Amino acid sequence: MKKKMSRFSALLMCAACFAFMLSGCGGSGGAQGGAGELRVFNWGEYIDPEVIAEFQEETGIRVVYEEFETNEVMYAKLAQDPSAYDVLCPSDYMISKLIEQDMLQELDASRLTVAHEEIGDSYWKESEGFDPGNKYSVPYCWGTVGILYNKTMVSEPVTSWSVLWDEQYAGSILMQDSVRDAMMIPLVMNGVSMNTLDEAELEKATQMLIEQKPLVQAYVVDQVRDKMIGNEAAIGVIYSGEAIYTQRENPDLVYVIPEEGSNVWIDSWVITNGAKNVDNAYAWIEYMSRPEVALKNFDYITYSTPNEGARALIEDEAIRNSEIAFPDLSRYKLETYVYLGEEGDALYNDYWMRIKSE
Amino acid sequence: MFKNKKTSAALSAPYTAWMTIFIIVPLLMIFYYGLTDSQGSLTLANITAIGYGVYFKSLLLALWLSFLCTLICFILAYPLALILARVSKNAGQGLIITIFILPMWMNFLLRTYAWLTLLEGNGIINGILSFLHLPTQHMINTPTAIVFGMVYNFLPFMVLPLYNAISRIDTAVFEAARDLGAGRRQTLFRITLPLSVNGIISGVTMVFIPALTTFAISTLLGGSKVLLIGNVIESTFTQVYDWHLGSGLSIVLMIFIIINMIISNISDARQEAEG
Structure with missing residues (x-):
């Protein structure tokens, strides 16, 4: 009987450990600093780290930032736990896959005024190929x-x-x-x-x-x-x-x-269906769509920005009109x-x- | 060890919990995924897939390369272990062992990256060759480069068990052999080798298994041109998102590991019976 008891207590401790771990994962999401947190899942080296710091400073939102190397790895992690992240930045074909599998939520365009103001029409049109009606995604880089x-x-x-x-x-x-x-x-x-x-x-x-x-x-x-x-x-x-x-x-x-x-290709911001911090996710996408922020990111990662406002701010004319960064899409197949x-x-x-x- | 069973259970609880969460649960999950299909019904298809073209080919290649790696490690490590066991402690034995273990203080991937810069077309080795006006060699992104990387990374795992086994042999045994007229060669093949069989088996296990399952070394030094079974399994998880197939193939690899363990258990048991 004694042995049974001790085995039971071991099991109990084991369960307690497990519960502790789980709470460790989920519990940190408490309303720290008032504005709560935001879990971002983006490509590796795909943002100027200063931008994250400035976003946190301005909004008071605590950003939990994670990176992936390929769309497929991103999918594998997300599929495991569809509510693990609030906002993601997958590529076109992966976005259509996520839409098809009902893993994204429809965006409210009225809450994305900066994005609709600054991002060029041609990119919204290009996005229709994988996101008809631009219902789910906001272009970030292309x-x-x-x-x-x-x-x-x-x-x-x-x-x-x-x-x-x-x-x-x-x-x-x-x-x-x-x-x-x-x-x-x-x-x-x-x-x-x-x-x-x-x-x-x-x-x-x-x-x-x-x-x-x-x-x-x-x-x-x-x-x-x-x-x-x-x-x-x-x-x-x-x-x-x-x-x-x-x-x-x-x-x-x-x-x-x-x-x-x-x-x-276009990589766009999307909000997951399981997002726990939807308001903050909107704030993030709007912030990223500001011309000066998009410019900062462009200078750092050198990936073409669909943000017309940011492009106009590029000082170096050679880069602003670069055939590599901003090719005339109608010239190529x-x-x-x-x-x-x-x-x-x-x-x-x-x-x-x-x-x-x- | 402990007077009270309760104390011992309480003390082992963290370990039990650790084992359960990180070893037993994942293993059960691998078996669950490996033996079911995406609809959740029982199937052996994920395991029998190993007989199919690409999987079989990459398994054979992985077996061959890890066999080569194990063989080379053994040939390099055995004489070294003999030397280590014979030099006395103050004659630098500790120093030699430290030198061997030293690279292991660095991250494994970092060490493999170092090989990348050594073997590259414009790498250090070719730089030295061309400085000496010798023809440069194409080494990177070949199976040979992968074997190099494996041997380098896993050699300490061969040296240490061998050294352990050899240094445990009573020196009186060697003296007796010499007294009875055995030459150096005879001593090596009839005394030292048979008495260090345990070390050989654990060395072989510790080299062969990681070599068989590696995917990082083959990706870095093989330029993804050489597909080993480890790479195939990795891609079923990260690229295809087919956990069922990936787990099934992992179970096949486990079979090799289990065979290896059975062999080493048998030799342990035999030694115990003899000893």
Whole structure:
């Protein structure tokens, strides 16, 4: 009996520990400082840290800030606990996935006057592709996918994706380690939509990427930036926002959107369905949409801002009219990714795994 | 140890709680996810998936690379362990061990990043080679680079158990061997090796298992061009969000770990019976 009792008490302690941990997680959400808190989940290195501090100072809201590396990782965490975050900044296709799965809440446009005032019409229109009626999202950053090359290593100007299959650059090519961005390239070269579910086309694209693999130095995400700056590679597939930063560091680098076309993406603020601090989330989105705040972020992260007010404030004319940061979208054949559905995702991933294991 | 069972239970409660929350519950969850599909019905499909193209291929590659890594670690570590066991304490034994353990004070990822800068095309090794007018080598993003990284990271896990086992052998045994006319070679193969089998087995286990399941080393040093089973499992969680498949594949890996544990248990039991 004694033994049973002690076992019971051990169990009780265990339960108490568990309860304590749970309360530790949820309990800190108390109304500290009066304005409460806000749980933000954003891309890594995607905001000027000073902006967060200033937001806290002005509003008194305590910001709990977390970062993710890919949309998929973000989704994995959110799906575990849909109320873990109040405001997120996923990309286009992930937003449509979240909308479809009823994980976001409709936004009240009357509470987003600054955003609607400052963010350019063309970006709202572009957003309709993944968020019809602009009901769920407010654009934060946008850009294109293109080729970054080192003009001291590549003699002729690059205009086409086909340079990624050019054998003279074997071992000097960096590809994006992400299914959609990698598959997009051969699909676009073949004149097919980057959202296709046509298996024959996907098979063809897969064969092209397998053929390319021996020429590829590595499949990387963030490292494209550092490797290109460090002259480790001649050609890399990169997001336009990174391109501006790399050029600052290494003036030999040139960014192009290939003539076959490419992907244009938008990362937008959304509020989760399980958000516990909805008012603060609105305050956050409005704050981020202020021109001077958006400008500060642009200077820090160098990703293109959809904020027209902020763009007008950019002092350096070369950057304000930069073809990289603010390309004339009508000049290029650009397409946004859309959510492919669970089966579509699985299909793309099967092909990608095959390429990677070749 | 404690007079009162109640005291001992109370003292072990934090440990029990820790075990339950962080070991038993996650394990049960892996088995739950691994044996069900997205509808929640029982299935073995996630486990049998290991026989399918990509998964099988990456498992074989992982087995092969971790086998190579274990073999190289053993070949490097055994002589070192012998030396360590023979040098007397004041002759720098502590120093050698410290040097071996020292890198482990640094974060594992940081150490692997260091290898990245060593092996890169414009890296340090190639820099030295070209300074000496020798042809530069392509090393990074190959299976060889991954094996390098594994050996470097896991070598201490081989050295320490071997050293432990060898230093525990009574020196009188060696003296007896010599008295009875055994040469150095014979002593090594018929005395030292058999008596250190336990250390070998635990060393092999401690190197082989992390090498088999690694995904960080293969991502960094393989440039994501070499897909190991660890990378596949990681991507089922982070990219595909298919926890069922990921857990199923993890269970397959657990089978290898369990086989390893059975072998080391048997050898333990045998030694106990002998000792």
